[in-house]
Amino acid sequence: MSNSCDMLIFGGTGDLALHKLLPALYYLHREARLHRDTRILALARSNHSREAYQGLAERRCRAQVARADFDEETWRSFAERLDYFSMDASQSADFGRLAKRLGNDPDRVRVYYLATAPSLFEDIASHLQVASLASANARIVLEKPIGHSLESAQAINARIGAVFDESRVFRIDHYLGKETVQNLMALRFANALFEPVWRAGHIDHVQISVCETLGVENRGAYYDQAGAMRDMIQNHLLQLLCLVAMEAPVRFDAESVRNEKVKILEALKPICGQDVRDKTVRGQYTAGKIGGQEVSAYYFEKNVDNDSDTETFVAVQAEIDNWRWAGVPFYLRTGKRLARKTSEILIQFKPVPHHLFGGGEANHLLIRLQPEERISLQLMAKNPGKGMRLQPVELDLNLADAFHKQRRWDAYERLLLDVIEGDSTLFMRRDEVEAAWQWTDPIIKGWNQHYQRPRPYPAGSNGPEQLQSLLERHGREWVE
Numbered sequence: 001m002s003n004s005c006d007m008l009i010f011g012g013t014g015d016l017a018l019h020k021l022l023p024a025l026y027y028l029h030r031e032a033r034l035h036r037d038t039r040i041l042a043l044a045r046s047n048h049s050r051e052a053y054q055g056l057a058e059r060r061c062r063a064q065v066a067r068a069d070f071d072e073e074t075w076r077s078f079a080e081r082l083d084y085f086s087m088d089a090s091q092s093a094d095f096g097r098l099a100k101r102l103g104n105d106p107d108r109v110r111v112y113y114l115a116t117a118p119s120l121f122e123d124i125a126s127h128l129q130v131a132s133l134a135s136a137n138a139r140i141v142l143e144k145p146i147g148h149s150l151e152s153a154q155a156i157n158a159r160i161g162a163v164f165d166e167s168r169v170f171r172i173d174h175y176l177g178k179e180t181v182q183n184l185m186a187l188r189f190a191n192a193l194f195e196p197v198w199r200a201g202h203i204d205h206v207q208i209s210v211c212e213t214l215g216v217e218n219r220g221a222y223y224d225q226a227g228a229m230r231d232m233i234q235n236h237l238l239q240l241l242c243l244v245a246m247e248a249p250v251r252f253d254a255e256s257v258r259n260e261k262v263k264i265l266e267a268l269k270p271i272c273g274q275d276v277r278d279k280t281v282r283g284q285y286t287a288g289k290i291g292g293q294e295v296s297a298y299y300f301e302k303n304v305d306n307d308s309d310t311e312t313f314v315a316v317q318a319e320i321d322n323w324r325w326a327g328v329p330f331y332l333r334t335g336k337r338l339a340r341k342t343s344e345i346l347i348q349f350k351p352v353p354h355h356l357f358g359g360g361e362a363n364h365l366l367i368r369l370q371p372e373e374r375i376s377l378q379l380m381a382k383n384p385g386k387g388m389r390l391q392p393v394e395l396d397l398n399l400a401d402a403f404h405k406q407r408r409w410d411a412y413e414r415l416l417l418d419v420i421e422g423d424s425t426l427f428m429r430r431d432e433v434e435a436a437w438q439w440t441d442p443i444i445k446g447w448n449q450h451y452q453r454p455r456p457y458p459a460g461s462n463g464p465e466q467l468q469s470l471l472e473r474h475g476r477e478w479v480e
């Protein structure tokens with residue numbers, strides 16, 4: 001069981017809190033992983049009584065939690081932990097009221113989860129300090145994206161750092177909480193098989209794809225300012241790239257793992273000038289069909305500017321200038337309203353040096369994070385019968401089947417428990433976030449300088465036409 005703490009969720013009425021954080025906390029409660037004295041306090045400006053907020057939370061959790069896992073009695077005992085406090089997080093005076101409400105208990109662990117827009121992060125940290133709420137036992141959790149650019153991320157990090165030392169800052173990237181993402185480290189560093197071939201000499205290229213069928217839903221106001229580069233590439237996809245490319249850490253602890261990841265981010269070859277045109281594809285969805293349903297164009301979404309040139313799709317050819325990876329392209333792509341929802345990493349090996357049997361495909365390793373968690377290795381095998389006719393076959397490991405008796409944890413469950421226990425191994429360190437912005441900023445600047453507007457792609461397709469040429473000009477293709 002974890003330590004006892006107060007979990008304060010700023011933005012407690014928002015989509016993230018109701019859709020992800022409370023269901024994750026419900027599961028932790030249900031499985032007796034929360035200390036009996038742990039309390040959850042949701043904070044936002046809207047007025048709600050405790051009962052009204054509990055009602056709202058119950059409706060959202062019911063919709064989110066598997067039917068078989070939701071029962072009245074568990075909910076009632078969970079709701080006893082749950083309270084609501086109405087305050088404006090931009091107002092210092094409201095933190096005085098909050099301090100009174102929490103009571104003076106300097107030894108109590110307090111977790112401040114900032115599930116709000118990043119524009120509030122600096123204010124919240126300062127106000128917590130002034131109200132003496134940032135004691136040595138307090139931790140702060142920051143949602144991604146941290147800032148809008150390198151400069152704004154530095155300002156946020158500096159302000160947060162003036163109040164909380166780095167060991168108490170948890171910059172969350174929920175992709176790091178996904179089981180298969182952690183399995184990627186197990187695959188690489190707990191099996192001797194892959195290490196000798198995990199390098200430029202044997203790997204032709206890597207593809208990292210996070211494709212969604214969803215549009216921007218009710219997050220248009222945020223998304224139209226962010227776009228796919230800031231929303232996904234700067235954090236989730238670069239984190240996946242780091243885990244594929246990093247050296248083995250000396251230990252599985254926060255500093256060792258993050259030291260290795262930051263080396264990869266710092267070794268990313270800058271993409272600027274003409275390279276922005278050649279190595280990136282930007283897209284925006286137009287009307288189309290997803291699963292047989294008509295869906296509207298991005299610029300007709302709620303709270304989106306109808307002349308918006310925000311990208312809902314990005315593909316980039318990244319390169320890592322280091323000894324292990326020189327010359328190996330890492331193709332990243334992500335987009336909304338695509339034909340299918342899938343997150344996967346493909347490691348494409350080089351072909352055999354001599355085709356003894358007159359042909360055959362090169363091996364690849366596919367690590368699928370979503371919708372199902374599986375790892376499959378494509379090998380060449382002989383077709384039964386006369387002659388040496390080859391055919392690709394899959395060595396397939398479905399992780400849900402392999403561990404069928406265990407429920408698969410949601411990423412937020414794992415990460416929330418890590419915060420409560422003070423383990424920051426799966427969280428981003430300040431220098432990582434800044435190195436990621438250092439690489440993405442020039443691409444965004446390049447798009448603006450060259451007026452590289454997003455290319456249209458119909459909802460339900462695989463993205464803009466130009467996506468194919470990113471690989472085809474090097475004789476490669478996306479694996480669909």
Ligand SMILES: NC(=O)C1=CN([C@@H]2O[C@H](COP(=O)(O)OP(=O)(O)OC[C@H]3O[C@@H](n4cnc5c(N)ncnc54)[C@H](OP(=O)(O)O)[C@@H]3O)[C@@H](O)[C@H]2O)C=CC1
Nearest residue numbers: 011012013014015016044045046088089090115116117143
């Ligand atoms: N939604 C998601 O799936 C994900 C979200 N994120 C990140 O999480 C953060 C929150 O996102 P999301 O939940 O979607 O956003 P929402 O817009 O749904 O929620 C924002 C929340 O902040 C509250 N809020 C706004 N201003 C103030 C204020 N001055 N004082 C106190 N509370 C305030 C709002 O409540 P009220 O108006 O009542 O004050 C609301 O509860 C963002 O940084 C986003 O990038 C990251 C990953 C996924």
Ligand SMILES: O=C1O[C@H](COP(=O)(O)O)[C@@H](O)[C@H](O)[C@H]1O
Nearest residue numbers: 174210212214231232236343370
């Ligand atoms: O952080 C975000 O992630 C989701 C995708 O997460 P997943 O776990 O469903 O793959 C994305 O939809 C959202 O725009 C982004 O903010």
